[in-house]
Amino acid sequence: MPHIATLTLNPTVDVAYEIDRLFHTRKMRTRSEFHNPGGGGINVARVFGRLGGKASSYYLAGGATGDALDALLDLHHLVRSRICIAGQTRIASAVLELESGKEFRFVPPGPAIQPAEWQACLALLGNTQCDFMVLSGSLPPGVPDDFYGQVAALMRRRDIPVVLDSSGSGLRGCLDEGGIFLVKPSIGELRQLTGLALSNPDDIANAAMAIVRAGQAAHVAVTMGRDGAILASTAGHLHLPAAPIEAKSAVGAGDSFLAAMLFAIAIDWDMNAAFRFGIAAGAAAVMSPGHDLAQPNDIRRLYQQVAQKP
Template sequence: MKNIATLTLNPTIDVAYEVDKVFATHKMRTAGEYHNPGGGGINVARVFVRLGGNARVHYLSGGATGVALDGLLDRHQLVRAQIPIQGETRVATSVLERDSGKEYRFTPPGPVVEETEWRLALDQLSQVTCDYFVASGSLPPGVPEDFYGQLAAALAPRGIGFVLDSSGAGLRGGLSDEHVLLVKPSQGELQQLVGRDLKGPDAIAAAAQDIVRSGRARYVAVTLGHEGAVLATAESTLYHPAIPIDAKSAVGAGDSFVAAMVYALASDWPVEDAFRYGIAGGTAAVLTPGTDLARPADIDRLYAQIKTG
């Protein structure tokens, strides 16, 4: 099994609650309280390690909430490499309303990262040793749009497979050159990137394949939520519908998809099978409540359904 490193520039402490019903003004008594370390790269590492892989978590954090995040990462027994900043690490909250089954999610923008801080982070990360590097999550305020692109270019000469899962400026700037192995946008993120609506799997597949053929990424996997996912390579595209399930929480579904797909790629699976394993990972995450993520037994069970379905 190959080693991965992950990067979370804007991590969170993920807090989740359940309430019977959401009301304005009134105090609501909660149940089912969860606290977990969160943010794209951290979530990817959590699932990757559960599957049996080795991962080192790189992340920016600061303040009292940064100390709390360190403790949560230690509780999950993740190998971590903290990059200190002055700003306070953010806290994200999700609330499940039992009566309606609706989930309400509150995510702050995160702390401002000073230029000296992100330049130091870029220097340190450029020296990382691993087989795959997963840059996942949004850019915090203050970090330049092309940060992920700069990092991918710095790692490319050493043959490290760069995986990108971001949105908006982070996605656009990360695809500014030809150093990305795999990029995983959602349908909405892809539409924002290309600047137009994409109706149906065929249009999504064509837009994804345009990215591959332009040289900006070798593979593009687009997640479509309850409608499935699309994979684009230079030679072909593949659409797979979603597996019908009883959804409990959408938190971490995209991260679990990335973790499972990269785990399969790191195990030398063909990219099409790795894509299917990614779908199983994303679907498995939706089965878990609160801020929990995909579990290996669920991933393997769902993957078997996909392969035989």
């Protein structure tokens, strides 16, 4: 069974509501309420586990909301290792307005992390046993810009490939370390990283290939929403369209993409097939309401369509 470890420095307790219509000022009664453990690495672990793999979740959490996150992780039967912090774990909210079909998302920055806390995280990761280490999510306040790079260097000494899905300083700091196995930026994150407009597929592919040529990552998968995704590696690049589906939510699409692509890699699929499996998972997540992630049956059904694309 393939085994990954995921690191989530700034996890969330995800709360989702459905409401007929939003109004300012007045009290509004919701139709439903959902609670889930969230944050990039935790979402990746959830989908990876649904597909049949084993995932160990490492995360920083504190306060009463950190305890609530623990309980939610246990409900999802995730193997978890908590690094305790003084700050309160954040709560993120998503509201689906049924009348318009629009989704509104509210995501706080999260607690500041103290040096002793992120250093304890590094010490714990030094004993991790896994096939791949997944670093997912932005860096919370107080964590140094090169933290993911430090983790990557630690994993390299232990011959554990690193998979990266971050933004801003987290993305740049890890790529500066180099030697990443797979990095999955969104098109917005790649634009921020390069400072370029990247307005057409050729420009996007060239920017992704530049990361490969610089030795920063062996594989770069750029997700572009309804415009599909681009995979770059030493073998060249591949651009595939998105699967044709009715979008209900964007929550967890990138995490589902990464989990499915990595699962396929871990069971020895070739890279292009794994990339297509990831596209199918991203589409499956978009099909799901905002309180859920991609489901295996949807992923496999959509993969049959994506696999036929030239």
